[in-house]
Amino acid sequence: MDIKTRVLMELKGADSYVSGQDLCERWGVSRTAVWKVINQLKSEGYEIDSVTNKGYKLTKLPDILSKSEIESVIPAGGIVNKVIYFDETDSTNTRAKLFGEEGMADGALVVADCQNMGKGRRGKSFTSPRGQSVYMTFLLRPDIPPVRASMITILSAMAVRSGLREICGIDTLIKWPNDVVADGKKICGILTEMSAELTKINYVVVGIGINVNNKKMPKDIENVAVSARMLTGREQGRSLIIGSVCKWFGAYYHKFLSTLDLSLIKEEYNKYLINYNKEVEIVKEKESYRAKSLGIDDEGRLLVEREGKIEAVLSGEVSVRGVYGYV
Numbered sequence: 001m002d003i004k005t006r007v008l009m010e011l012k013g014a015d016s017y018v019s020g021q022d023l024c025e026r027w028g029v030s031r032t033a034v035w036k037v038i039n040q041l042k043s044e045g046y047e048i049d050s051v052t053n054k055g056y057k058l059t060k061l062p063d064i065l066s067k068s069e070i071e072s073v074i075p076a077g078g079i080v081n082k083v084i085y086f087d088e089t090d091s092t093n094t095r096a097k098l099f100g101e102e103g104m105a106d107g108a109l110v111v112a113d114c115q116n117m118g119k120g121r122r123g124k125s126f127t128s129p130r131g132q133s134v135y136m137t138f139l140l141r142p143d144i145p146p147v148r149a150s151m152i153t154i155l156s157a158m159a160v161r162s163g164l165r166e167i168c169g170i171d172t173l174i175k176w177p178n179d180v181v182a183d184g185k186k187i188c189g190i191l192t193e194m195s196a197e198l199t200k201i202n203y204v205v206v207g208i209g210i211n212v213n214n215k216k217m218p219k220d221i222e223n224v225a226v227s228a229r230m231l232t233g234r235e236q237g238r239s240l241i242i243g244s245v246c247k248w249f250g251a252y253y254h255k256f257l258s259t260l261d262l263s264l265i266k267e268e269y270n271k272y273l274i275n276y277n278k279e280v281e282i283v284k285e286k287e288s289y290r291a292k293s294l295g296i297d298d299e300g301r302l303l304v305e306r307e308g309k310i311e312a313v314l315s316g317e318v319s320v321r322g323v324y325g326y327v
Contacts, residue, residue: 003029005068007037011048011058012072019055063131063213063237065113073243074109079138079250081107088130090117092137093191093207099139100195100203106141111242133227134210134238138249141203144260146196149204150315151262151300153178153192154269155252156206160188161272163244164210168228168236173274176293176302177315180210181274185226187211208245212238261298270295275320280304283319293320 006027010018020034038056042048047060067085074080082105089095092110094117099108112135115128128135140152157174164170164180164187172182180188188210195202211217211227213235228236255264262269270276275293282289282304291304291311301312302320313320 001071002068003027003033004037004040005071007034008041008046008068008072011041011046011056012061014057017049017051017055017057022055061237063235063239065111065238069239070109070111070242073239075243075247075250078246079107079253080109080246081105082109084108084110086110086112088112088114088116091115091207092135093193093205096137096139096205096207097193097195097203100141100205104139106139106203108139109246110137110139111135128209129214132211132213134208134212134241134245136208136242136245138206138208139203140206140253142201142257144201144257145199146194146201148260148299149194149196149201150177150192151256152204152206152253153190153315154262154265154296154300155256156190156192156208156249157188158252158265158269158272159245159249160190160208160210162248163241164188164228166244166248167240168232170228170231172272174269174272175274176296176320177300182228182231183226185224187226187228187231210241210245212236212241262296262300263298266296266298281321282313283321 007023010023020031023034024031038048044066045062045064046058049057049059067083070083070085074083089112092112092115096110114130115135157178157180160180161172161174164172170182172180172187175181178190179186188208191207192204194204211225213229214227215229217225252265256262273295276295278293279290280293282291289306291306294303294305294310297303297312301314304311304313
């Protein structure tokens with residue numbers, strides 16, 4: 001952890017002024033080094049009050065993304081052990097996969113302020129404007145059979161739901177398998193990709209895109225998408241959302257690894273499944289049909305009742321829609 005991240009964490013955690021001299025003695029750095037970091041933080045937009053013989057106090061935390069900002073909110077001892085930040089990149093999933101191929105260790109988090117080639121499920125593009133939303137990807141190397149990797153998407157949706165509730169006060173529901181929904185519209189999409197051999201996973205990347213501070217949505221998606229700011233009427237801190245999602249993802253991920261299935265998560269997930277016990281349209285490549293959604297099973301498959309029989313639907317082969325629209 002560099003000096004900038006440490007200073008930022010101290011300022012965020014303090015109720016009053018933080019002595020510059022105390023910081024120097026604690027970390028073995030010069031007053032000049034601390035002063036330079038303070039000025040750098042101010043130039044980035046942090047509002048910091050400086051008082052002689054008292055020190056420094058963070059008076060306002062704007063919506064800023066940077067490596068240091070993200071590191072300052074990541075839970076200690078959690079799932080994330082390395083943060084890679086881009087002001088702009090093609091796609092955080094693409095970057096994470098490249099890092100995976102290069103041998104980067106389990107637990108890396110890739111974050112970008114802007115994507116110019118954001119990806120969604122089934123090859124769809126994902127609009128990724130600068131300074132508005134969260135674009136983050138976990139790089140994981142779980143020691144699990146490849147067939148179980150798709151369950152990680154379920155965990156991610158739960159983590160986003162919990163994070164948005166904790167930071168923004170927004171209650172969301174989940175549209176199986178990979179969307180988080182608020183007010184009947186999509187607020188988050190998740191894309192899980194994997195490199196694997198027959199019986200071994202090389203790595204899994206879990207991309208999460210959350211609409212946060214968008215004041216409005218583009219015309220082509222305004223009827224099906226929404227942001228946290230549109231729902232709450234106020235700007236939200238993207239880094240705080242990232243930190244909370246990381247915390248909750250770690251909690252759900254450890255439950256999953258303890259059983260290698262979703263038996264410890266299934267009941268909670270079904271509670272927030274937007275189409276639970278409702279009629280849905282199952283859209284496959286060569287057919288579509290209506291069925292009653294009964295929630296997920298221990299494997300993360302969607303159970304549906306069709307003509308009196310219960311079937312298990314795999315996430316990779318279908319889209320699930322509400323009978324009268326997106327949900």
